[in-house]
Structures are given as structure tokens and as C-alpha cells.
Amino acid sequence: MPSKSYFYGFKVPLHDVDAAGVMFFGHLFRHAHDAYEAFMAANDLPLEQIIQEDEWLLPLVRAESEFRAPLRHGESIRIRLCVADLGRSSFTLLYRFEDETGQIRADARTVHVNVDAARGSSAALPKRLATVLETYVCDPRSSDPGR
Amino acid sequence: MPSKSYFYGFKVPLHDVDAAGVMFFGHLFRHAHDAYEAFMAANDLPLEQIIQEDEWLLPLVRAESEFRAPLRHGESIRIRLCVADLGRSSFTLLYRFEDETGQIRADARTVHVNVDAARGSSAALPKRLATVLETYVCDPRSSDPGR
Amino acid sequence: MPSKSYFYGFKVPLHDVDAAGVMFFGHLFRHAHDAYEAFMAANDLPLEQIIQEDEWLLPLVRAESEFRAPLRHGESIRIRLCVADLGRSSFTLLYRFEDETGQIRADARTVHVNVDAARGSSAALPKRLATVLETYVCDPRSSDPGR
Amino acid sequence: MPSKSYFYGFKVPLHDVDAAGVMFFGHLFRHAHDAYEAFMAANDLPLEQIIQEDEWLLPLVRAESEFRAPLRHGESIRIRLCVADLGRSSFTLLYRFEDETGQIRADARTVHVNVDAARGSSAALPKRLATVLETYVCDPRSSDPGR
Numbered sequence: 268m269p270s271k272s273y274f275y276g277f278k279v280p281l282h283d284v285d286a287a288g289v290m291f292f293g294h295l296f297r298h299a300h301d302a303y304e305a306f307m308a309a310n311d312l313p314l315e316q317i318i319q320e321d322e323w324l325l326p327l328v329r330a331e332s333e334f335r336a337p338l339r340h341g342e343s344i345r346i347r348l349c350v351a352d353l354g355r356s357s358f359t360l361l362y363r364f365e366d367e368t369g370q371i372r373a374d375a376r377t378v379h380v381n382v383d384a385a386r387g388s389s390a391a392l393p394k395r396l397a398t399v400l401e402t403y404v405c406d407p408r409s410s411d412p413g414r
Numbered sequence: 415m416p417s418k419s420y421f422y423g424f425k426v427p428l429h430d431v432d433a434a435g436v437m438f439f440g441h442l443f444r445h446a447h448d449a450y451e452a453f454m455a456a457n458d459l460p461l462e463q464i465i466q467e468d469e470w471l472l473p474l475v476r477a478e479s480e481f482r483a484p485l486r487h488g489e490s491i492r493i494r495l496c497v498a499d500l501g502r503s504s505f506t507l508l509y510r511f512e513d514e515t516g517q518i519r520a521d522a523r524t525v526h527v528n529v530d531a532a533r534g535s536s537a538a539l540p541k542r543l544a545t546v547l548e549t550y551v552c553d554p555r556s557s558d559p560g561r
Numbered sequence: 562m563p564s565k566s567y568f569y570g571f572k573v574p575l576h577d578v579d580a581a582g583v584m585f586f587g588h589l590f591r592h593a594h595d596a597y598e599a600f601m602a603a604n605d606l607p608l609e610q611i612i613q614e615d616e617w618l619l620p621l622v623r624a625e626s627e628f629r630a631p632l633r634h635g636e637s638i639r640i641r642l643c644v645a646d647l648g649r650s651s652f653t654l655l656y657r658f659e660d661e662t663g664q665i666r667a668d669a670r671t672v673h674v675n676v677d678a679a680r681g682s683s684a685a686l687p688k689r690l691a692t693v694l695e696t697y698v699c700d701p702r703s704s705d706p707g708r
Numbered sequence: 709m710p711s712k713s714y715f716y717g718f719k720v721p722l723h724d725v726d727a728a729g730v731m732f733f734g735h736l737f738r739h740a741h742d743a744y745e746a747f748m749a750a751n752d753l754p755l756e757q758i759i760q761e762d763e764w765l766l767p768l769v770r771a772e773s774e775f776r777a778p779l780r781h782g783e784s785i786r787i788r789l790c791v792a793d794l795g796r797s798s799f800t801l802l803y804r805f806e807d808e809t810g811q812i813r814a815d816a817r818t819v820h821v822n823v824d825a826a827r828g829s830s831a832a833l834p835k836r837l838a839t840v841l842e843t844y845v846c847d848p849r850s851s852d853p854g855r
Contacts, residue, residue, distance in 0.1 A: 315782025462635030
């Protein structure tokens with residue numbers, strides 16, 4: 268299956284590093300979400316518009332991360348974002364944090380479920396969203412999940 | 415003038431300390447605002463209710479802080495909150511950050527203006543709020559602004 | 562197995578709520594870590610001392626969270642912290658976020674590994690730490706994991 | 709006086725917006741500091757290097773901000789950074805937050821003092837730093853402080 272990844276870069280800022288001298292793990296999720304917002308906007312699905320128009324709800328039901336090596340102040344990090352799982356009403360995003368040498372420093376995943384606001388139950392992903400997500404489906408077990 | 419302060423305590427958490435080994439200055443404002451929320455709730459004016467009922471708007475128009483000595487991981491800090499200035503439609507809160515020896519580590523101030531949501535212009539502070547604030551008016555130039 | 566939990570309370574502050582009107586999921590991990598710091602301090606193992614003395618390193622290797630119901634501004638939340646898994650060189654903390662009615666709103670878990678700073682490899686947990694953790698071992702599958 | 713500004717852009721992310729529907733004011737200082745880090749790196753003075761080499765200390769002694777209009781989710785903001793004041797041992801940075809129409813939404817200022825780490829007293833700014841800062845001196849009272 269042909270697949271591609273979305274790339275998002277950032278430099279570890281002073282305030283993300285904690286008293287132990289490494290990036291506080293909770294901030295990894297903030298950067299992951301920033302990558303998600305940029306990914307959605309790049310695919311004509313800006314979150315601010317989705318929220319304002321109240322068309323869909325895509326609550327996060329699960330988030331997880333594995334930390335392989337600590338991130339330090341000033342490091343340039345690239346997040347490789349792809350779709351690790353795509354279901355009828357839910358999807359899982361994979362965020363691979365890579366340093367400038369290509370080494371994987373951390374992996375994060377978020378699971379989102381589409382909820383029908385009126386009925387409060389899960390609902391099929393909107394077609395417009397599913398079409399975008401299909402393009403980014405990757406194999407999370409691969410060392411090179413999407414290119 | 416008889417006056418009193420509101421006290422709010424916290425311990426500097428791991429994630430507030432930055433790559434330079436001291437509390438990142440921006441987090442001081444977060445703690446100041448937490449003290450403000452606790453102060454309002456303690457005086458029967460919980461912010462979540464004010465926002466939900468959309469009765470008033472109290473936007474912050476100015477914030478400032480002076481840092482005397484860096485705050486370090488694990489330090490127990492007490493914020494002394496009082497009203498440094500009380501006008502017809504606006505007020506200034508003073509947040510004095512003191513350590514366990516009583517030494518002042520930082521001073522922060524926030525200026526809030528009451529805005530009439532319908533007309534978009536400044537409006538007299540609601541009576542219920544003004545009555546509370548009057549009780550906490552202090553002299554910010556004093557070394558012991560309120561007790 | 563007799564076991565107990567450590568309890569840590571907080572009120573959802575204004576700045577934790579995001580543009581979608583609910584607590585941003587990344588902040589859950591900040592509160593979980595605040596509970597961890599308070600738990601360690603309450604058991605005579607303050608993190609700031611462990612870090613300064615550079616005696617042990619307890620890096621987080623994994624963090625995860627499931628969100629059952631969104632947290633909203635002003636809600637009083639109690640974190641029930643217990644030890645979901647205790648190994649020779651690692652342990653898993655469970656953080657159960659409960660509201661005032663006792664309903665579980667979210668579960669978070671962090672996995673910590675003790676690292677020998679000199680050799681860079683995992684090492685048995687310090688006895689002083691293991692003794693504390695044993696007291697708080699709980700059954701994470703139980704609806705009432707520790708009391 | 710010829711002068712120039714440094715420009716730094718960002719889009720208001722979901723997690724910066726608070727329960728009142730606008731960017732939490734404390735986050736403005738985080739973005740200001742990110743602009744400062746980018747400015748220093750662009751001028752061959754990366755903060756991570758300065759901190760690691762422990763050559764100078766540039767503690768913040770004061771920070772302030774005026775908020776003219778709230779920032780909302782998804783807005784593209786440009787920070788115009790210039791040097792509002794340059795002394796022998798201290799300097800003041802001005803951060804002007806402008807939206808896409810060029811409207812000023814907020815102004816922030818940070819005051820930094822060079823401290824001699826050994827003696828603990830203020831010291832003349834390092835020549836390398838002073839030379840860079842001179843290039844960016846602006847007139848903060850001007851509506852167009854630096855170009």
C-alpha cells in the first residue's frame with residue numbers, strides 16, 4: 268500500500284526542559300498535538316474550523332508514549348506523523364520523534380473517536396476526513412512506517 | 415486602613431524548572447492565576463460560574479512581574495494576594511511570592527477591566543465583586559502590604 | 562493483599578481547558594506527575610533531593626492514559642495513586658482521576674526504570690524506594706484498586 | 709537611527725486557549741521566549757550553548773505585557789522583536805504581537821541583566837552580545853518600532 272507521512276519540526280525550547288535536565292514527558296504530547304493541528308490544517312481540515320462549526324467531535328480516548336532517549340534543550344526534532352490504525356469510527360495517529368541523525372527518540376500515539384454530538388454515540392468518520400487519513404496509513408511495526 | 419490578604423501555597427514542581435535550573439518566568443503567571451481562581455472561589459465568586467453564566471467579562475489588560483531571586487525545584491512558596499488598586503471599572507491584583515523564610519522572591523501584578531459584553535465598553539465593577547475587593551485593598555509600597 | 566492508595570486533589574484551572582472546552586489531555590500528565598511528586602515527598606523521598614544528590618535516576622520510559630469523560634473548568638478531581646506493577650528494576654504507577662461522585666474520568670500510567678548512572682544500564686530499585694512502593698501495590702484491574 | 713526587527717511567527721494552538729475562549733495570558737510569555745530563543749540562535753548566540761558553557765548568566769528581572777485584543781484559536785500571529793532599551797549591563801526586549809492585518813494584539817517586554825556568575829553582581833554585557841543587540845535597537849514609542 269502506498270503511504271506517506273506528514274513531517275513537523277521543532278527545536279526543544281528552554282521551558283520544556285525540567286529540573287532533571289531533560290524534556291518533561293508531558294510536553295511531548297503538546298508537540299504531538301501541535302503536529303496534529305498542522306497536519307489537519309495542511310489537509311484543509313483546520314481544527315479551529317471543525318470546533319467552531321461544531322460539525323464533528325473527535326475526542327481523544329487514549330494517548331500513550333514510549334521514551335527511548337531523553338530530549339535536550341536546543342535539539343532539532345522532526346515528528347513523522349502517520350495513521351497507525353484506521354477504523355470505521357476511530358483512528359490512531361503515530362508520532363515518531365526523530366533527531367537530526369534519524370534516531371528515534373520517542374513514539375507517541377493518540378486514539379480519536381468520532382462522536383455524533385446529537386446522539387452521544389460513536390459514528391462513522393466523516394468521508395472528507397477518512398479520505399485524508401487513508402493517504403497517511405502506515406505500518407507502525409515497520410522501522411520506516413511511512414515515507 | 416484595615417486590610418487583609420489571601421494566601422495561596424504551592425511547591426515548585428519538577429516541570430516548572432527550565433533548562434537554566436530555575437522556574438521559567440512564564441509559569442509564575444500560571445501560579446498567580448491559580449491563586450486568583452482560589453481567591454475568587456473562596457469569596458463565592460468562582461470563575462467557572464462567572465464564565466458560564468456570562469454575566470461579566472473581566473479581561474486582563476496588563477500583567478507584569480519582577481523577579482528578585484530565582485525559584486528552585488521543591489521550594490515551598492506562599493503567594494500573598496491583595497488588591498493594589500481598585501477603580502470604578504478596573505482593579506489591580508498584587509501577588510507577592512514569599513519563601514519559607516518570608517523573603518520576597520517575586521512580585522506579580524494583573525490589571526483587570528470589567529467589560530459590558532453587550533456594548534463592548536468598560537463598565538462599573540459589579541457591586542458583589544467590588545465589595546469583596548474592597549476588603550483586600552492593600553498598600554503595595556509597604557513591605558507588609560496586607561495581613 | 563493489603564494495600565493502600567495515595568490521594569492527591571486539584572481543581573481544574575482555567576488555563577488547563579482548551580479551545581474545545583475540556584481539559585487538554587497533555588495536562589493530565591502534568592497533574593499525574595504533581596501527584597507523583599507529592600506521593601514521593603509524603604514518603605520521605607522528595608524528587609528534588611533525589612535529583613540533586615544524583616543518587617538514582619528514575620527515567621520514565623512509558624506513559625499512557627485513557628480518557629473516559631472530559632474534565633471541565635472548576636471540577637474537583639481526586640487522583641488515587643497506587644503501584645500497578647513492581648519489578649526488580651522498574652515500577653508502574655496508576656493514577657485514577659475521580660470526580661466528586663466517585664466516577665472515574667481518566668486513568669493514567671507511568672513506567673519508571675531505575676538506571677545506574679555510572680553504567681547506564683537498568684539496576685535493582687533502591688531498597689528504600691522498593692519498601693515504600695510495596696506498601697502501595699494495587700490490583701489495577703479491580704474497580705477499587707487500592708484503599 | 710537605522711534599525712531592524714527580528715520576526716517570529718506562530719499559530720495559536722488549541723491548548724493555548726483557556727476556558728474563557730481566548731489565549732491564556734501566561735502563554736504569551738512562552739511564545740515571547742520562543743521568539744527570543746530563535747532570535748539569539750539566528751544571531752549565533754544559541755541559549756543552549758550559553759547555558760551549557762556557563763559563560764554568562766542573563767537572568768530575567770522583569771517581564772510585562774499589555775493585551776489589546778484577545779488571541780483566538782488558529783490565528784496566525786507574527787512577533788516583531790526588537791531592543792527597546794540597551795544599557796551597560798542590561799537590555800529590554802520588546803515583543804509586538806501582530807495579526808495578519810498588521811493590528812497589534814499585545815506588547816510584551818522582558819528585562820535581562822548580565823550577572824557575573826563568580827561575583828554575583830551585574831556586569832557589562834559581553835561584547836559579542838552587545839554588538840548584536842545594537843543592530844536591533846528600536847523606538848518602542850513608535851507605531852512602527854523597527855523594520
